[in-house]
Structure formats: structure tokens, C-alpha cells
Amino acid sequence: MHQFPPRLDSPVAFAMARTMLEGFNRHYRLFRQVSAAAKERFERADWAGQQAAQRERIAFYDQRVDEGAERLQKELDAGSQPMEVWQQAKLHFIGLLINHHQPELAETFFNSVTTKILRREHFNNEFLFVRPAVSTEYIENEEPAAKPTFRVYYPHTHAALHGCLRRAIENFQLALPFEDLDRDVGQVLEAVRKRFGSDVRLRANFQIQMLDSLFFRNKGAYAVGKVINGFAEFPLALPILHNERGQLYIDTVLLCEDDMLLLFSFARAYFMVDMEIPSAYVQFLRSLMPRKPRAELYNALGLAKQGKTLFYRDFLYHLRHSSDQFIVAPGIKGMVMVVFTLPSFPFVFKVIKDFYPPQKDTTRDKIKGKYLLVKQHDRVGRMAETLEYSNVAFPRARFSPELIQEIETYCPSQLEYDGDTIIIRHCYIERRMIPLNIYLQEADDAQLEAAVIEYGNAIKDMVAANIFPGDMLWKNFGITRHGKVVFYDYDEIEYITDCNFRRVPPARCEEDEMAAEPWYAVGPHDVFPETFGQFLLGNPKVRAVFMKHHADLLDPVFWQEHQSRIREGHLYDVFTYEASRRFPRPLDAPAHSHPITMETPS
Incomplete structure (x- = not known):
């Protein structure tokens, strides 16, 4: 227990707190630098550089945590300090966060460094930020030259709207000219x-609020804001793209919460956005998407560690206010993962097995490498975000006997008992979806058709992102509440450019066709698209829809052509809105039409 008032008499404790804050400040400074540089990369159309920066930024956090832990050990022998010193270090740290602009991120950084140094039995509320200690409400940058989080525009008449919105776009100060900004506005x-109707009355409080920084992802920049008119509020998001002559244009406008939920989906790559006060951006975005958990918004902004922290707090809160048991997830069991869920909580927990059947030539490290590949890649709305955790504690009484037996049987190395607690040494957590094979069994004809079309679109969007899913069985895909099909089983994914797509050689004789094994040599990276139908199209209704819309997926030429374009450096566009939403451009043919498919929200 803490003394009251607490003692703060250890100079080592203060030095530890100051060192950790210096480490965090360095981290966020570098994070902002690479995020702010996204604007220049966008202006140069440096798409490869944008992707590389995205991958590098993901690694920043762990690098800074390692640096901080090493410095604390080397300079202050932190791991040998008594627990009282660690308690004081936390209190000093809280004091140093007064007037800090990213206190919630700094608290998470403190936790990361502390748990890197100390043993698990010492993790407790006295010197970890299990709950936030510093409020993020109404944080402002008081410096005279500081930019506000968002700008507000007040067009008092319908006639003034055009000039007002044009000025909002011009205030982003993009270096490239627009093709025709007046046309776009x-x-x-x-x-x-x-x-909303052309005769809508502008109320006295009518205003357009635009976040001050653009959101960059893939080959687009997004201006994000909202419109307020009386008691009505609605989002306003404008995708800005390049044309074939190095000019800019606004591609469409997104105007409802579902549009925003798809734009900030958990199945998409992180945005690059320059934020002095990230909590203010999250608060603004939540006003547009009140159903979106704050954890997912921090993830979408590239602050994945903060997203993990908030997710875990939400999870602990849910455990305290629920009583159902963790169970083995329904559906076909996977060959490399034990998957379990808590029915009242919309996520699944995945634990890598200790051994695999002969047809799975893999290892734990290879599987973890596949999940890391997805984390660092543009997920194009088709690959679910995974949160990776180590040493997760669960109440033993909440695990069903069947689940305990499943884990003890298939992954005993990942299981540890500590009194009334079960420790899972390593797991991935994903948003729970309805497995597509189960959905198709229960779907009516219209739902089946839409889901099969979406399944093919999902594969084609992954192809656009240079991802071959490997195992394309229906059970490895899920369907979201928006009707989107999303892939979530990553242990066999490969880059398209690493695969060798081949035709099946003609059979030499009748015995070849009847043989259980292929009559032709198969290399480790060989893929035969003509054989996909054997595993996917047993249901006649499914087959009819698939062959009508996606028969090209069974032709190796489709894969080879896209493989060649990717190798040539072509980066495909994949948008969150359907093609019919795009504004017409009367000049040349659009340079950014999707070469494979457009995503279609429900």
C-alpha cells in the first residue's frame, strides 16, 4: 500500500521517471517526423516510399522501448531497484506529465519499459498504469504559433458554401495544383x-469543421471533418488523388457514419497523420463514429500500442461485468491455431499450436512472421487487424473444461497456471466474424450470391496488394456486419511476386488422371489456379455465382498478369467506396480506376 502522503525522496526514482519520459518524447518526435513527411511523399507520388515509411514506423515503438530499458539498466540499474523506488518513479512520472500533450501515450510507454525490465510477479497497480492517471480532456497547445486541432468555417449563406469549402481545401497547402478545384467543390x-435536400435551411450555428492535418494512406490523402447545422451533424471526408499529369482532384465525398467506419476499418492499413495532440483527433473522430472503440481509432492513426492498451482495459472491464465462459470457437478447427472466444465479447483469441499435421510444413517462428507481414502491409480492407499479446492473464474459473483440455492437448508450452489464473504466453486477438463457410450454409439465395461475389472481390483486392492468401478455403474468411468479406488466417500467405503460377500439365494417360497424387512435379512455390475449384465449388449454387463473376481466378493468366504489373512497380488503388460514388471527370480517362474490382459497402 502507498503511504499517504507518499514519500518522494528517491533521486533514483526521479531519474528513472525522467529517463522514461525522455525516451517517450524521442519516440513521438520520430513518429511525428515520419508521419508529417507523408505529405511530401504524397506530393512527389512516392508510393513506394510511403509504403516503406509505413513499415518502418511500425517498428519505432519497440525500438524506443528497447533503448529505454537498456538505458535504465545501464545508467540506473533499474532492474535491481526495490519496489518502493518503482512506486516513486511512477508518481514522479505522473508529475512530469502535467501539461504534456500526449500523456496517455507516455503512460503506455512507461508500462512497456517497466514490464520489459521487471518480472511478471511484480506487475501491479502500484507502479503500472492499469488505468490512466492523467486526463486527456481539453488538452491544448498554448504556444502562440501552434495550429489548432481543427479549423472552423462559417458560411452564412448557401452562396458562400462554395468559397468556404474551397478555402478549407486550400488551407492544407498541398504543393500540387488541382485539376479543377471549383469543379470538385x-x-x-x-x-x-x-x-440532404437543396432547400435545407442554414441554421445560425452552421459550420464546417475540418481536422487540420490530412490523413494519408496508399495513394490517397483524405480531408476529414464534419458539418454542423442546428441539431444535425454529419461527417465530411474528401479523398484527394493524383491524376495522370501530376495534378490533384477530389474523387468523391463521404457523408455518413458507415462511410467513415469503412474508411477507418480494422481491416485497413494505418493512416499517416501529423498530430500534436492525438487524443484530440480521437475525440473528434469519435464524434463522427460514436460506435467505434477508441482502441480501434488509435490503431487506425498508427498508435497501435495505445490501441492495445485501451483494448486490454476494455477487456478487463468486460470481464468484471460478465460471467460467461471462454469456449472453443465454433466452426472448423484450424490446423495451426487453437481459437477460443468469450461469447459476450466480440473477439477471438488465437494460440499457435505446438505441433502441426504433416501437410503443414511450418514452425511457430514462420507463423509469427506471417502475422508480422500482414501487420506491416497494406491490408486493403480485406485482412483483419491482429493484436499480439504476451503473458495474458485470464481467470481460470472462466475457462470451460473443453477449452482447457484443448489448450493442454495442442499448445501446452503456451499455458501456465498461477493459482486461480491461467497465463497464455502468446496469443493473437482479432475481431470476431461469422466464418464464411457457416454463413453460406445459412444464407438465402440473395445472401449467398452477394457473399460469393464479395469473396472473389476480397481475393482480387489482396492480389492488388501483392498478397496470395495461400489457403483460400471459405472457413478462412469471415463476413462483417457491413457484408464485407475479410481474410483472417495468415499462416500460408505469400507475396504474389514469390509465387509461381502454373497450368496443370496434360495427363499422360488415364492412370494419371485417376491417381491420388499429381503426376507432375510441384515446387515449393508452385500454385495451380485451375485446381482451386476442386476445393471451393462443390455447392452448385456457389459454383454458378463464382463462375459468373470470378472465373478468372481459376486461370493462371490472371495471376501472372497481375504479378507482372506488381513486379514492374505498379501500385493498385483499392478504395472504401464503390465506383458509382466517384465524381465524373470530363478530361482524360481516370488514372485511378481499379484494375480488378471496386469494393462495395453494404
């Missing part, structure tokens, strides 16, 4: 009028 306002 006019199309935005026309779309707004169609949605």
Missing part, C-alpha cells in the same frame, strides 16, 4: 444537396 456540394 461544386460536385461535393451537389452530393451534399442530393443527400
Whole structure:
């Protein structure tokens, strides 16, 4: 227990706190630098550089944590300090966060460094931030030259709307000219009028609020804001793209919460956005998407460790206010993972098995490498975000006997008992979806058709991102509440450019065709698209829909052509909105039409 008032008489404790804050400040400074540079990369159309920066930024956090732990050990012998010194270090740290602009991120960094140094039995509320200690409400940068989190525009008449919105776009100060900004702004306002009516009265409080920094991902920049009119509020997001002559244009306008949920989906790559006060951005985005957990918004902004922290707090809170048991997840069991879930909590927990059947030539390290590949890759709305945790504690009484037996049988190395607690040494956590094989069994004809079309679109979008899913069985895909098909089983994924797509050689004789094993040599990276139908199209209704819309997936030429374009450096566009939402451009043919498929939200 703490003394009251607490003692703060250890100079070592203060030095530890200051060292950790210096480590965090260095981390966030570097994080902001690479995020802010996204604007220049966008202006140069340096898409490869944007992708490389995205991958590098993901590694920043762990690098800074390692540096911080090493410095604390080397300079202050932190691991040997008594627990009282660690308690004081936490209290000093809280004091140092007064007027800090990223206190919630700094607290998480403190936890990461502390748990890196100390043993698990010492992790407790006295010197970890299990709950936030410093509020993030109403944080402001008081420096005279500081930019606000968002800018507000007040067009008092319908006639003033055009100039007001044009000024909002120009204030982002993009270095490239627009193809025709007046045309684009006019199309935005026309779309707004169609949605809300041309005779809408502008109330006294009518305003447009735009976040001050653009959001960069893939080959697009997004201006994100909202419109307030009386008691009505609605989102306003404008995707800005390059044309074939190095000019810019606004591609469409996104105007509802579902649009925003798809834009900030858990199945998409992180945005690059320059934020002085990230909590203010999260608060603004939550006003547009009140159903979106704060954890997922921090993830979407590239602050994945903070997302993990908030997710775990939400999880502990849910455990305290629920009583159901963890069970083996329904559906076909996987060959490399034990998957379990808590029915009242919309996520699944995946633990790598200790051994695999002969057809799975893999290892634990290889599987972890596949999940890391997905984390660092553009997930194009088709690959679920995974949260990776070590040494997760669960109440033993909440595990069903069947689940305990499953883990003891298939992954005993990942299981540890500590009194009334079960420790899972390593696991992945993903948003729970309905497995596509189960969905298809229960779907009516219209639902089946839509799901099969979406399944093919999902594969084609992954192809656009240079990802071959490997195991394309229906059970490895899920369907979201928006009707989106998302892939979630990553142990066999490969880069498209690493695969060798081949035709099946003709059989030499009738015995070849009847043989259980192929009559032709198969290399480790060989893929035969013509054989996919044997495993996917046993249901006649499924087969009819698939062959109507996605028969090209069974032709190696489809894969080879896209493989060649990727190797040539072509980066495909994949958007969160359907093609019909895009504004017409009367000049040349659009340079950013999707070469494979457009995503179609429900």
C-alpha cells in the first residue's frame, strides 16, 4: 500500500521517471517526423516510399522501448531497484506529465519499459498504469504559433458554401495544383444537396469543421471533418488523388457514419497523420463514429500500442461485468491455431499450436512472421487487424473444461497456471466474424450470391496488394456486419511476386488422371489456379455465382498478369467506396480506376 502522503525522496526514482519520459518524447518526435513527411511523399507520388515509411514506423515503438530499458539498466540499474523506488518513479512520472500533450501515450510507454525490465510477479497497480492517471480532456497547445486541432468555417449563406469549402481545401497547402478545384467543390456540394435536400435551411450555428492535418494512406490523402447545422451533424471526408499529369482532384465525398467506419476499418492499413495532440483527433473522430472503440481509432492513426492498451482495459472491464465462459470457437478447427472466444465479447483469441499435421510444413517462428507481414502491409480492407499479446492473464474459473483440455492437448508450452489464473504466453486477438463457410450454409439465395461475389472481390483486392492468401478455403474468411468479406488466417500467405503460377500439365494417360497424387512435379512455390475449384465449388449454387463473376481466378493468366504489373512497380488503388460514388471527370480517362474490382459497402 502507498503511504499517504507518499514519500518522494528517491533521486533514483526521479531519474528513472525522467529517463522514461525522455525516451517517450524521442519516440513521438520520430513518429511525428515520419508521419508529417507523408505529405511530401504524397506530393512527389512516392508510393513506394510511403509504403516503406509505413513499415518502418511500425517498428519505432519497440525500438524506443528497447533503448529505454537498456538505458535504465545501464545508467540506473533499474532492474535491481526495490519496489518502493518503482512506486516513486511512477508518481514522479505522473508529475512530469502535467501539461504534456500526449500523456496517455507516455503512460503506455512507461508500462512497456517497466514490464520489459521487471518480472511478471511484480506487475501491479502500484507502479503500472492499469488505468490512466492523467486526463486527456481539453488538452491544448498554448504556444502562440501552434495550429489548432481543427479549423472552423462559417458560411452564412448557401452562396458562400462554395468559397468556404474551397478555402478549407486550400488551407492544407498541398504543393500540387488541382485539376479543377471549383469543379470538385461544386460536385461535393451537389452530393451534399442530393443527400440532404437543396432547400435545407442554414441554421445560425452552421459550420464546417475540418481536422487540420490530412490523413494519408496508399495513394490517397483524405480531408476529414464534419458539418454542423442546428441539431444535425454529419461527417465530411474528401479523398484527394493524383491524376495522370501530376495534378490533384477530389474523387468523391463521404457523408455518413458507415462511410467513415469503412474508411477507418480494422481491416485497413494505418493512416499517416501529423498530430500534436492525438487524443484530440480521437475525440473528434469519435464524434463522427460514436460506435467505434477508441482502441480501434488509435490503431487506425498508427498508435497501435495505445490501441492495445485501451483494448486490454476494455477487456478487463468486460470481464468484471460478465460471467460467461471462454469456449472453443465454433466452426472448423484450424490446423495451426487453437481459437477460443468469450461469447459476450466480440473477439477471438488465437494460440499457435505446438505441433502441426504433416501437410503443414511450418514452425511457430514462420507463423509469427506471417502475422508480422500482414501487420506491416497494406491490408486493403480485406485482412483483419491482429493484436499480439504476451503473458495474458485470464481467470481460470472462466475457462470451460473443453477449452482447457484443448489448450493442454495442442499448445501446452503456451499455458501456465498461477493459482486461480491461467497465463497464455502468446496469443493473437482479432475481431470476431461469422466464418464464411457457416454463413453460406445459412444464407438465402440473395445472401449467398452477394457473399460469393464479395469473396472473389476480397481475393482480387489482396492480389492488388501483392498478397496470395495461400489457403483460400471459405472457413478462412469471415463476413462483417457491413457484408464485407475479410481474410483472417495468415499462416500460408505469400507475396504474389514469390509465387509461381502454373497450368496443370496434360495427363499422360488415364492412370494419371485417376491417381491420388499429381503426376507432375510441384515446387515449393508452385500454385495451380485451375485446381482451386476442386476445393471451393462443390455447392452448385456457389459454383454458378463464382463462375459468373470470378472465373478468372481459376486461370493462371490472371495471376501472372497481375504479378507482372506488381513486379514492374505498379501500385493498385483499392478504395472504401464503390465506383458509382466517384465524381465524373470530363478530361482524360481516370488514372485511378481499379484494375480488378471496386469494393462495395453494404
